[in-house]
Every structure is written in C-alpha cells, then in structure tokens.
Amino acid sequence: MAAASRSYHYRELKSPFRRKIMPLTSYWTFAFLIFITSQCLADDDHEMEEFLKREYSLSKPYQGVGSLGSSHWELQGDAMVTTDQVRLTPDMQSRQGAVWSRLPCHLTDWEMQVHFKIHGQGKKNLNGDGLAIWYTKERAQKGPVFGNVDNFTGLGVFVDTYPNEEKHLERIFPFVLAMVGNGTISYDHERDGRPTELGGCNAMVRNLKHDTFLFIRYVRRRLTVMIDIDGQHEWRDCLDIPGVRLPKGYYFGASAITGDLSDNHDIISLKLYQLTVLRSQQEEEEEEEITIPSVDNFELLRLGQTEEGMSGIAIFFTVLFSMLGCIFLIVIGLVVYSHWNESRRKRFY
Numbered sequence: 627m628a629a630a631s632r633s634y635h636y637r638e639l640k641s642p643f644r645r646k647i648m649p650l651t652s653y654w655t656f657a658f659l660i661f662i663t664s665q666c667l668a669d670d671d672h673e674m675e676e677f678l679k680r681e682y683s684l685s686k687p688y689q690g691v692g693s694l695g696s697s698h699w700e701l702q703g704d705a706m707v708t709t710d711q712v713r714l715t716p717d718m719q720s721r722q723g724a725v726w727s728r729l730p731c732h733l734t735d736w737e738m739q740v741h742f743k744i745h746g747q748g749k750k751n752l753n754g755d756g757l758a759i760w761y762t763k764e765r766a767q768k769g770p771v772f773g774n775v776d777n778f779t780g781l782g783v784f785v786d787t788y789p790n791e792e793k794h795l796e797r798i799f800p801f802v803l804a805m806v807g808n809g810t811i812s813y814d815h816e817r818d819g820r821p822t823e824l825g826g827c828n829a830m831v832r833n834l835k836h837d838t839f840l841f842i843r844y845v846r847r848r849l850t851v852m853i854d855i856d857g858q859h860e861w862r863d864c865l866d867i868p869g870v871r872l873p874k875g876y877y878f879g880a881s882a883i884t885g886d887l888s889d890n891h892d893i894i895s896l897k898l899y900q901l902t903v904l905r906s907q908q909e910e911e912e913e914e915e916i917t918i919p920s921v922d923n924f925e926l927l928r929l930g931q932t933e934e935g936m937s938g939i940a941i942f943f944t945v946l947f948s949m950l951g952c953i954f955l956i957v958i959g960l961v962v963y964s965h966w967n968e969s970r971r972k973r974f975y
C-alpha cells in the first residue's frame with residue numbers, strides 16, 4: 627500500500643503529496659484509499675500541501691545561470707551550462723564544479739527533487755567520484771567533499787560512485803549516503819564517509835538510458851531520501867531518519883568532483899517544493915530556533931561539538947597549569963637544594 631501511494635506518472639504528478647481532483651463516482655474509493663493510506667503511513671498522517679518554489683528551483687532553459695546577478699543560481703569551478711543540463715564536471719580527470727543557490731532558504735518543511743545523470747567511458751568501478759546535493763551554511767567554495775568544503779555545516783546527500791575503502795565488499799557502489807555536519811566533523815574520504823553516515827542505500831545510477839531521480843524530504847525534522855532509478859516512475863526508500871535538526875537560512879547546491887577516475891556529472895533539474903504542514907498549538911510552542919545542525923541520538927555529532935568546545939579553553943588552562951606546576955617544582959627544588967647545601971656547609975665547618 628505504501629509503495630502504491632508513492633508511485634506516480636511524472637507528467638501529472640511530481641510528488642507523492644500532490645492533490646488530485648477526483649470524479650464523484652470515485653469518492654468512496656478515494657475515501658477508502660485515504661483511510662488505508664493513513665493507516666499505512668503513520669508519519670504521513672498530517673495534511674500536507676506543496677508549492678513549487680521557483681526561486682529555489684533550477685530547470686531548463688537555465689536562463690541566466692552562471693551570468694552575474696541575472697539568476698538565482700551561480701556556477702562554480704568547472705561547471706558549465708548547456709541546453710540540456712548543468713554539467714558539474716565533464717568526463718575528464720581532476721575536475722571540480724558546482725551550482726549554488728544565491729538565496730538562503732527560510733522554509734521549515736521542504737522537498738527537493740533532483741533530476742540527475744551520471745555517465746562516462748569508465749568501466750565498472752573505474753569511474754569517479756560522484757556528486758552531492760547540499761543544504762549548507764557555506765556556499766560556492768571548492769573542497770575535497772565531492773567538490774565542496776570539508777567540515778561543512780548542514781546536510782549533504784552524496785551519490786558516491788567509487789569505493790575508496792576496498793574492505794567492505796558487502797557494500798555495492800554507487801552508494802547514496804546522507805551526512806549532517808556541524809562545522810567540526812570531517813568527511814572520511816578514504817572510508818567513503820562511513821564513520822559519519824546517517825544511512826544510505828546502493829543505487830546503480832551510471833550509464834542508464836532512462837531518467838534518474840533523487841528525492842530529499844525534510845518534514846517535521848524527519849529526513850527522508852528516496853530514489854527513482856529503475857525507469858518505473860516509482861520512488862524506492864533509501865533512508866528515513868527522525869530527529870534531524872537543520873537551521874533555516876542555509877543554501878541549496880549541487881557539486882561533483884573527478885580525480886584519476888572521472889564521469890560526466892549532470893544536473894537536469896532541482897525542484898524545491900514548500901510543504902505546508904498543519905501543526906498543533908503545542909507543537910508550535912515547542913518549536914525552538916535551531917542554530918547548529920544536529921541529529922537526535924547520534925553520538926558522533928555531539929562528540930564533535932564537545933571536542934570543539936574544549937579545544938580552545940581546555941588547551942589554554944592545561945598549558946597554564948602545566949607551566950605554573952613546573953615553576954612551583956623548580957622553586958621547591960631550589961629551596962630544598964639551598965637548605966641541603968647550607969646544612970652540608972655547616973657540617974663541613
């Protein structure tokens with residue numbers, strides 16, 4: 627039932643939450659479906675409406691993208707616009723490119739639909755490195771994490787096409803993975819981001835004839851990622867994590883990088899929908915301002931914050947007390963030595 631409610635045709639429906647007008651004869655079927663759906667999707671039982679937000683969306687014909695000031699989107703690095711796509715990197719070695727929204731997003735609940743394409747000459751596992759979709763404080767900076775900066779603040783959803791860590795044979799690549807950073811956590815490239823991953827799924831997305839999509843939904847602090855890569859127009863669950871706290875006012879972006887191995891990393895469209903969710907008065911009151919990204923019950927993030935908080939003040943006091951201790955010991959030593967020397971002299975005379 628859940629799978630059925632998530633299947634759709636792109637031409638008429640772009641989201642599982644798009645409302646349809648039903649003929650009167652279908653009323654009872656509709657009512658029955660609503661009842662069943664509400665029973666199946668315990669978390670989706672709140673009424674939702676969605677609106678495409680053009681200012682945060684990127685689609686053909688990419689008018690003005692990349693030129694100064696005339697678009698909501700900015701190109702960075704080797705990224706290029708063509709009539710059919712925004713090419714983040716070409717299928718060439720050592721390239722890095724990105725496209726970034728110029729506007730900070732202040733929506734509480736949203737949904738991003740990513741239409742992308744990864745293709746190249748490289749045979750299986752001789753291609754790299756993948757692309758990333760971002761909702762971060764930082765924007766338009768070059769770096770090692772799929773072309774973006776490390777120690778980022780916010781959300782990253784990665785389509786990792788190259789297995790750097792050879793040991794984990796049980797994981798099939800390409801692999802889709804989500805990570806939340808608070809500005810102090812590093813992405814472990816050599817381990818394909820495993821130490822900091824929130825969850826993920828494998829996704830055979832390279833060199834496909836049909837369209838491939840990624841769906842990122844952030845509603846009521848729940849992060850859901852789904853993929854549609856089989857050409858069936860059906861969303862497949864990838865990860866679903868409650869208690870994800872993301873501040874407002876961050877930037878959407880997409881980036882990609884190639885190294886010794888390469889691929890064409892293309893964005894065909896980024897469509898951002900605002901979701902209006904009905905909240906109870908109690909929920910509204912409990913809603914506090916989030917300033918640092920975090921994930922409930924996820925230790926790594928908290929550890930990162932503690933380490934950061936300690937580093938400045940703790941190091942200062944450790945050094946200060948160590949120095950005071952050394953001076954104290956030297957003074958005691960000198961006093962003992964002079965006493966011993968004096969008593970020795972007295973005995974000598």
Ligand SMILES: [Ca+2]
Nearest residue numbers: 786788790818
């Ligand atoms: Ca990798």
